[in-house]
Amino acid sequence: MMRLAIALLLSASFVAAAHAQAPGWQPDVTQQQTYTLHRASSADPTGGNADFRRVAPGATYTVLDTDGPGVISHIWFTISDSEPYHLKRIVLRIYWDGETTPSVEAPIGDFFGLGLGTYHNWQSEMLSVGSVKALNSYFPMPYRHHARITVTNEGKQQIGSLYYNIDYRTEPHPLPEGTLYFHAQYRQAQPNHGWTDKWDNNGTPLVNDKANLDGKDNYVWLDAKGHGQYVGVTMSVLQNQDSWWGEGDDMFFIDGAKLPSITGTGSEDYFLGAWDFGGKEFSYPLYGAPVLGDELAGGRSSVYRFHFDAPIPFTKSIKATIEHGHANHRSDNYYSVAYWYQAEPHAPFPALPPVDERIPVLQPVGGPGNAGGSH
Incomplete structure (x- = not known):
């Protein structure tokens, strides 16, 4: 009887440890979610099909500006830009809670693993580049008060078409005490x-x-x-x-x-x-x-x-x-x-x-x- 009790205790401990190590960025789809899902996108505000933005040389375009508490769950970009090495010339920045210096700052290609300035398809759990020139991030990015994402064109030519979809959710309750913020540095x-x-x-x-x-x-x-x-x-x-x-x-x-x-x-x-x-x-x-x-x-x-x-x-x-x-x-x-x-x-x-x-x-x-x- 004692051995059975010990076995059950170890089994329970193992299950608890397994749950503790489960990826926290994936919502439990067996439980009703209480967040509200949103999307910031380059959709044509007129209802037409011009679902992109143009960004002039030297200009900064804000793709997300929202209040918290919330979590960015997915970022997608695709870019039409004829300038060579535009992946190195366009800079992605993310700011949390009104900070003046970014917590994420990198050439947009490098952020998505394209550090040579050219496109190639690849996939991982957190980042991927799909066909054709589709840039995806699944890093969970929580924020208590505010989130802002910008794209700056440091090239000499206009970004002809910047397409984006950013999925984020607002939470009904404050984030847990001690929640850490996402950072990325080039x-x-x-x-x-x-x-x-x-x-x-x-x-x-x-x-x-x-x-x-x-x-x-x-x-x-x-x-x-x-x-x-x-x-x-x-x-x-x-x-x-x-x-x-x-x-x-x-x-x-x-x-x-x-x-x-x-x-x-x-x-x-x-x-x-x-x-x-x-x-x-x-x-x-x-x-x-x-x-x-x-x-x-x-x-x-x-x-x-x-x-x-x-x-x-x-x-x-x-x-x-x-x-x-x-x-x-x-x-x-x-x-x-x-x-x-x-x-x-x-x-x-x-x-x-x-x-x-x-x-x-x-x-x-x-x-x-x-x-x-x-x-």
Whole structure:
């Protein structure tokens, strides 16, 4: 009888734990929902079929401006713009509760995992790009008082057609105490400056035997203050040098740690593939490599990883980084967006690079496959 009681208790505990770990962004469809669902869209206000907006060069267009409490559950864009690399020139920003600096700021393509400035189809649990040029986000974005989303055209040509649908719900009660806010931040290094160009391949002893125990000169995905949890990153790489770009280890520094709190074993390992991804593209709900270029100068790759199985919490600060090559010997270009939730206020973001500097361009860094000279 005692054994049966213990078994039942363990079973109940397991079920409770499973429910606690269930994705909180998915409403329980077996229970009557009490929110009111809304949509902000580019629908033609006259009832015609001109369901888009034009955005002039230098102009900012507000696609959502609403009071809370509420949650943005889905964002969809598609864009008709003839300017090359318009995905890098159009900037998405999101502001919570009347703040003056955005909690989300990124070129619109990078936010949706298109960090090379061109379109490709891919899918994950939180972000996807479908046929044709359909940009989707399912990150839950709660707000207590107010939400505002803007699109800024930093290009030289008009956005001919900006289509959007933003699904959000207003809640009948205040959000739970301690609710964290969604954040996303763009960073780039064009190029990451490797410490040497005197190498022939990734196995050259000069670089292969070098130690990097403290993350000095790592590429930084995120450097945030406050308390919250990191939930993932999308990253794109334009190789300036030959050979495999992904010998770098991920390193996370939690709450001011001087040495990594979490250390990985290689770039493809962090993104949950193996062995250079086998040269084969893939997309899964929480990880993938939907674009893989040749391992040569000029090769282009895009990868992603989400931590919804176990977000990485921090109580004071977090610095999320990755080496560019083993011990940072390579000088490739990286473009990334980190995604996390935290309590407001957030620390100021680094300034976005000027629009022309966001366009992926090979850099003269020297080394294998690059005749640009030494540095």
